[in-house]
Amino acid sequence: MRLQTLEITGFKSFSKKTSLEFQHPVVCIVGPNGSGKSNVVEAFRFVLGEQSMKSMRGKAGLDLIFKGSKHLPKGTKASATIYFNNEDKVFKLSNEGGEEIDLNYDVISISREVYTDGLNKYILNGTEVRLKDINNLLASVNIGSSGHHIISQGEADRVLNANQKDLREIIEDALGLKIYQYKIRETERKLERTNENMKEVSLLRRENAPHLNFLRKQVEKFEKAKEMQMELSLLYRVYLKNESVYLEQEKTTLSSEKNKISQELATINAKIAEVEESGEKENGNIEELKKLEKASSEMRALKGELDRKLGRIEGMIEMEERRRDEMPDSVMVSAEEVATIVLDINNSIDEAISKEDIGEIKSILTNIKNILGRFNKKENSQNSGASSEIENLKNTQKDILVQIEALGKKDDDLSQKIEALKQEINQEMEALRDKEREKFSFKVKQQELSSTLDLISVKENNLKREEEAFLNEVKEGTVLVGAEILSFKNFEVQNIPPRNVQEEERRKIERIKMKLEDAGIAGGGEIMKEYNEVSERDQFLAKEMTDLTESINSLQKLMAELKEKIDKEFKEGVKKINKEFQEFFRIMFDGGDASLSVVVDS
Ligand code: ATP
Numbered sequence: 001m002r003l004q005t006l007e008i009t010g011f012k013s014f015s016k017k018t019s020l021e022f023q024h025p026v027v028c029i030v031g032p033n034g035s036g037k038s039n040v041v042e043a044f045r046f047v048l049g050e051q052s053m054k055s056m057r058g059k060a061g062l063d064l065i066f067k068g069s070k071h072l073p074k075g076t077k078a079s080a081t082i083y084f085n086n087e088d089k090v091f092k093l094s095n096e097g098g099e100e101i102d103l104n105y106d107v108i109s110i111s112r113e114v115y116t117d118g119l120n121k122y123i124l125n126g127t128e129v130r131l132k133d134i135n136n137l138l139a140s141v142n143i144g145s146s147g148h149h150i151i152s153q154g155e156a157d158r159v160l161n162a163n164q165k166d167l168r169e170i171i172e173d174a175l176g177l178k179i180y181q182y183k184i185r186e187t188e189r190k191l192e193r194t195n196e197n198m199k200e201v202s203l204l205r206r207e208n209a210p211h212l213n214f215l216r217k218q219v220e221k222f223e224k225a226k227e228m229q230m231e232l233s234l235l236y237r238v239y240l241k242n243e244s245v246y247l248e249q250e251k252t253t254l255s256s257e258k259n260k261i262s263q264e265l266a267t268i269n270a271k272i273a274e275v276e277e278s279g280e281k282e283n284g285n286i287e288e289l290k291k292l293e294k295a296s297s298e299m300r301a302l303k304g305e306l307d308r309k310l311g312r313i314e315g316m317i318e319m320e321e322r323r324r325d326e327m328p329d330s331v332m333v334s335a336e337e338v339a340t341i342v343l344d345i346n347n348s349i350d351e352a353i354s355k356e357d358i359g360e361i362k363s364i365l366t367n368i369k370n371i372l373g374r375f376n377k378k379e380n381s382q383n384s385g386a387s388s389e390i391e392n393l394k395n396t397q398k399d400i401l402v403q404i405e406a407l408g409k410k411d412d413d414l415s416q417k418i419e420a421l422k423q424e425i426n427q428e429m430e431a432l433r434d435k436e437r438e439k440f441s442f443k444v445k446q447q448e449l450s451s452t453l454d455l456i457s458v459k460e461n462n463l464k465r466e467e468e469a470f471l472n473e474v475k476e477g478t479v480l481v482g483a484e485i486l487s488f489k490n491f492e493v494q495n496i497p498p499r500n501v502q503e504e505e506r507r508k509i510e511r512i513k514m515k516l517e518d519a520g521i522a523g524g525g526e527i528m529k530e531y532n533e534v535s536e537r538d539q540f541l542a543k544e545m546t547d548l549t550e551s552i553n554s555l556q557k558l559m560a561e562l563k564e565k566i567d568k569e570f571k572e573g574v575k576k577i578n579k580e581f582q583e584f585f586r587i588m589f590d591g592g593d594a595s596l597s598v599v600v601d602s
Helices: 037-047 131-139 156-160 164-174 178-326 335-354 358-382 386-480 483-490 499-519 524-589
Strands: 003-009 018-021 077-085 107-115 120-124 127-129
Touching (some): 003 037, 037 077, 037 107, 107 131, 120 131, 131 178, 164 178, 178 358, 178 483, 178 524, 335 358, 335 386, 386 483
Antiparallel strands (some): 003 018, 077 107, 120 127
16 A cells, blocks of 8 residues: 555645545545545645646635634645655656656655645655656656546546547556656657757858858958968068069179279270370471461562562663663762662661561562662663662672572571471371370270260169169058068078069069959958857857757657557556456446457547
8 A cells, every 4th residue: 555644734624734544455534524525535636736626626726725714714825745655666756857866765745735826836755846746756656637546426427438538548547658648748848849949040040141151251252362461471572582682782783883884984084185185285386387388488489589689680780781881981870879779778688588477578678679769760860880880780689699598598497497397297197196096996985984874874773763663562562461571681592583583473473462452351350250250150050950950859759669658558558457347347247248449540
């Protein structure tokens, strides 16, 4: 006998604590109508978790609490406690996770309390539990809500008239299959919740998907851009290093070349100046030669004049002599007069010799002519002294001859001088020509050197532009890739590449730069962060989906197992019941036949 004791306090007509001991399999409660026998049965129902107030003849929890009497006040709660023998540890209870709770009690006590506000409390061996726990606990000893274990007054009909569904429930309850039904119902609820969760999770994932896709694309772009940036960084450093070395080398080369050429040019310029200076001296000699030649030609003119004069004098002498011969009387001219005239003429000739200007010489000659004219006049007027005249003329002739001779001598000197000067000039000219040739070659060299210098300055300008481009490249690179590219300075290079290769590198950098600008790397960090968050959330939801799918599978499996178990145990149970039922029926009806049969698909 499992049932041991029932304690009732404040429940319906039992205002005070009442304890009923059940020491035998059959116990009889006897009493007049209205004494409270049914209340005891209801106390059983109550403590075993009955939820139908109607079955306890009430409308609300309050109806179960003692209402008070003439002598006793009304109660604030109704409570009932039932004690079961559990020495064989038949009572079982498991928690939410399906793990069994240790119920190592020899006696199991179940209490239920109801308060005036309708609140219910369930207590298992002194610990408050849920109604569900009580149901599970009782199900483990085949006591369920179908109430097959309590057949109240006039209730036998209830079982006999029960429909197939209720009957099956009663039998399941009696067979202790209720626990499985609970489990199935719970599993169904779990399945429903899980399905709903899955719907929610799947909706969330669907809602997230476009944003996640967008972010993924952005991140891919960003990562690609990052890769490009890294590639660019390396290219930049190598390129900048090579370029800086090239610029330095070019600068040094150009500057030393410039120095060398400038020095050469200075030397050539000095040489040209020297040659030009020496040319000026030659000009002086030529001027001198011109002067001498002029003097010589003037002298020859004077000599010619004297020659002609001499001719005339000789003619006159001849004429005078003929006249003297023809004339008996000769005209006498005093020696003094002749001497005066000769002196005059001599002086005039000396003067003429000293002059260079032909005009002046001519005027002196005119003067000489006048002297002679006057002499002639005198001779005519005097008509005398022909002999002295001849003598005078001869004296004049002599003078002129002397003068001519002197002139000839002077001319010879002059000619010699001219000849010498000419030779000197010729030599100088020869030397000058040599120098001119030398000067020409210097000039050619000078031209060459200035052209080279011009070329160097063009190269310098080009280099300056290249240097500016280099500095710009450093600036741009720093903005695009970061200050790390400045580390190009620490790079070691063996040989710098040829310019065409370096130019190709520059174009490559340019192409990546354009791509990078198109990709737009700005804000990548934020996007990356957001992507990680959204993606983590999506992964979490995906994991959740997998978990939920798994739990749906296992719940479905569990349900199938439970149903199978119920089915099997139900069929076996019905067999056993049928055996007992047959016997009882025969006892009760003194023979006859009765059986239960399982109607499939009812
Ligand atoms: P019968 O043999 O006629 O069926 P019984 O012995 O079964 O009667 P019950 O029906 O159990 O008697 O008891 C009914 C009695 O309980 C009534 O007298 C009723 O007044 C009393 N009762 C019911 N509810 C309460 C309550 N809340 N407080 C006090 N008394 C109550």
